[in-house]
Amino acid sequence: MTLCISADGDSLAQLTPPSPPLSASSMVQLDSTRLLPVELSEKVSDFLDLQSLLVLASVSRRWRAIVHDHPTYWRDIFLDTPSLSSVLLLGLRLERGGSRPAYVSIDVQKPWPPLRAMLFPIVAAHLHRISRLSLTVTAQNANSLFRALSNPAPLLHAFELIFLRPQSALCTLPLDVFGGVAPSLTNMALINVSLTEAPYAAFAHVCHLVIGFDGLSPTTAVPFVFEIFPRIRYLSLMRAAMLEDTRFRNQDCWSALETLVVLTNIRCRDAVFQVAPVGDLVHLITQDCNREHVTLFARHLEGPLELAIEDVDEQQFNIVLRSRTPVRSRVFLERCDDWVTNAALPHDALRREHILARVVTFVMPIALWYAIIGFMAPLPALSMLIILLHGGHRLLSSRLSSRLQCPNMEVLVLRGPHDIALERSAAIRDFASNALDGTQSSHVLLRLERVHVEDGIDDLQHLFRDIQCDNAAHVPLT
Numbered sequence: 001m002t003l004c005i006s007a008d009g010d011s012l013a014q015l016t017p018p019s020p021p022l023s024a025s026s027m028v029q030l031d032s033t034r035l036l037p038v039e040l041s042e043k044v045s046d047f048l049d050l051q052s053l054l055v056l057a058s059v060s061r062r063w064r065a066i067v068h069d070h071p072t073y074w075r076d077i078f079l080d081t082p083s084l085s086s087v088l089l090l091g092l093r094l095e096r097g098g099s100r101p102a103y104v105s106i107d108v109q110k111p112w113p114p115l116r117a118m119l120f121p122i123v124a125a126h127l128h129r130i131s132r133l134s135l136t137v138t139a140q141n142a143n144s145l146f147r148a149l150s151n152p153a154p155l156l157h158a159f160e161l162i163f164l165r166p167q168s169a170l171c172t173l174p175l176d177v178f179g180g181v182a183p184s185l186t187n188m189a190l191i192n193v194s195l196t197e198a199p200y201a202a203f204a205h206v207c208h209l210v211i212g213f214d215g216l217s218p219t220t221a222v223p224f225v226f227e228i229f230p231r232i233r234y235l236s237l238m239r240a241a242m243l244e245d246t247r248f249r250n251q252d253c254w255s256a257l258e259t260l261v262v263l264t265n266i267r268c269r270d271a272v273f274q275v276a277p278v279g280d281l282v283h284l285i286t287q288d289c290n291r292e293h294v295t296l297f298a299r300h301l302e303g304p305l306e307l308a309i310e311d312v313d314e315q316q317f318n319i320v321l322r323s324r325t326p327v328r329s330r331v332f333l334e335r336c337d338d339w340v341t342n343a344a345l346p347h348d349a350l351r352r353e354h355i356l357a358r359v360v361t362f363v364m365p366i367a368l369w370y371a372i373i374g375f376m377a378p379l380p381a382l383s384m385l386i387i388l389l390h391g392g393h394r395l396l397s398s399r400l401s402s403r404l405q406c407p408n409m410e411v412l413v414l415r416g417p418h419d420i421a422l423e424r425s426a427a428i429r430d431f432a433s434n435a436l437d438g439t440q441s442s443h444v445l446l447r448l449e450r451v452h453v454e455d456g457i458d459d460l461q462h463l464f465r466d467i468q469c470d471n472a473a474h475v476p477l478t
Contacts, residue, residue, distance in 0.1 A: 009406060035191055054144035066144025078105045079119070082112040087119050094126045097220035100148040101131035101155050108137050109164055115141055127151045127178075135161040139192065142171035150174075152181035153202075170194035170213075178202040191238070195223045199230070208232045210261075221245065226253045236261035304381070305355070309372070319350070353377040362406075364388065378405035389416025411445045 057067040080089050094102060104123065108115055112225040115137065125128075127149070133156060135147060142163060156178065163171055176293060179184070180201035188203070189210035205230045212220060221242045225232060237243070247253060306322040350356065356377040363386040364372060385406065 001194070060208070076103045079106075080105075080107040082108050082110065082115070084114060084118075087114060087122070090119070091122045094122065099129060101129060102126070103132040104130050105132075105134040106136065107134075111138055111140055112218040116144040120144050124148040124151055127153050129155055131155045131184075132158040134158075136160075136162040136164065138165055139163040139171055142324075146171075146174050149177050150179055152179040154181060155184060156182050158187040160189040161191070161193055162189075172196060175200055195225075195228055197223060197227070199228055203229055205231060208234040210236040210238060210464040212236075224248070224253075231256075233257060234259040234261075248373070290334075303358070304360045305358045306363075307350075307359045308361075309365065309368060310363075321355075332429075350376050357381060360384070360403075362386065373404055375405075380405075380407060382409050384407040384411040384413065386413040386415055389414060411447065413447045 012425075053067045058063040059276075077090055077093050079086050090104075094104075104126075106119065106123075108119075123133075124147070126150065127133075130153065133153075135145065159182075161173075170192060173190070173197060175198060177200065182202040182446075183205065184203055185202060187208040188206050191210075191212050192214055193211075209225060209229055209232055211225065221244045222237060224245050224247050225235065227248075233256065237260075303323055307321040307322075308322070310320065350372070356379055358381055359379050360381050361384045362379060363381055365388040385404065
């Protein structure tokens with residue numbers, strides 16, 4: 001391909017006459033890559049995902065042959081359209097894949113007879129080389145599916161099973177799943193699936209478990225997972241899961257768990273968490289919990305705390321409480337939706353003095369200032385306040401009247417893009433002066449972080465010099 005550009009600025013269109021449309025045969029003739037060695041062409045396809053490979057296969061017969069022989073084409077297999085051709089293609093791709101480990105994802109959300117007669121036997125025949133298996137099917141297919149999953153799965157390390165529209169009773173996963181042989185299986189997700197109380201031989205090495213129910217099932221109690229999964233470290237309870245087994249109240253059963261995730265209206269008895277089962281957790285994450293449960297969770301965080309409110313989007317925020325214990329850094333996270341800047345703080349834990357009295361570091365977006373500051377308990381131990389400037393242009397426009405009660409604050413950090421810092425320097429000065437009025441510390445450090453300091457460094461230094469506060473010290477920008 002040759003490009004011509006004239007010295008006097010004529011456009012390329014003026015210099016090059018229009019070309020006739022190319023036919024399919026002429027495109028193949030113009031495919032210069034056919035002169036490249038096959039090894040180099042195959043190397044190019046190594047950098048492409050499955051979707052890009054499918055596009056590449058339509059270029060020419062030569063590229064189609066290269067794509068159809070590439071490992072990625074046979075490794076990631078997805079079926080979400082119930083048709084005979086899709087099932088036949090899935091079987092062909094598994095056959096062509098040979099001994100390569102495969103990722104198989106099947107999502108058929110409507111009753112479809114060939115699913116049992118054709119698709120499940122294909123999965124059963126190739127289960128020995130599947131490394132990741134994700135199945136989303138209706139509960140009516142449970143028995144046929146369980147028969148297909150009775151073969152050994154020596155390479156399987158991740159398994160997801162979701163039953164849709166369960167009827168009168170949940171489907172119980174049989175004890176002989178995977179023939180009791182799945183030595184690499186470490187990650188599992190089970191939705192609308194019941195388990196027996198006896199240990200499963202195939203689950204001996206599972207350490208990451210997600211379990212939940214959609215609320216339509218009459219029985220939504222979580223089995224005593226610590227007995228079924230002896231090596232569990234991560235437990236996520238989703239949807240309408242219930243902790244009613246009295247054995248969950250035993251402190252010892254939680255001792256090995258590192259992360260507990262509680263999502264979407266977990267229903268459990270307060271006594272379960274009043275026993276302090278989460279005292280040894282590294283992470284505790286909840287969403288839409290009862291406010292009293294939030295407080296119960298946060299009670300088990302030991303020592304000094306770090307509090308952070310992270311904005312996911314304009315109406316969704318994560319509350320993170322991190323325990324700064326010497327041995328393990330424990331984390332509690334609560335996701336709150338539909339917060340607005342003029343609404344009252346909808347969170348129980350942030351009103352509790354016995355929790356906030358141990359907070360030494362507080363991170364929050366300035367957009368939530370009015371929604372939070374006037375409703376929070378005092379922060380007597382707070383030493384560092386970090387304010388995220390992005391998303392708070394409207395609040396920066398006026399002097400903020402609400403103040404944090406933090407008499408011992410030592411460091412105030414203003415963090416945000418450099419354009420906000422430079423364009424709204426007066427508003428930032430007002431805010432910083434206002435935030436420092438309530439402190440009794442004799443020496444407060446001010447920092448502006450994540451700023452492009454190459455441009456406008458003098459303006460930024462001037463910004464800090466103009467902050468009117470007797471007990472504020474100026475430090476170099478970072």
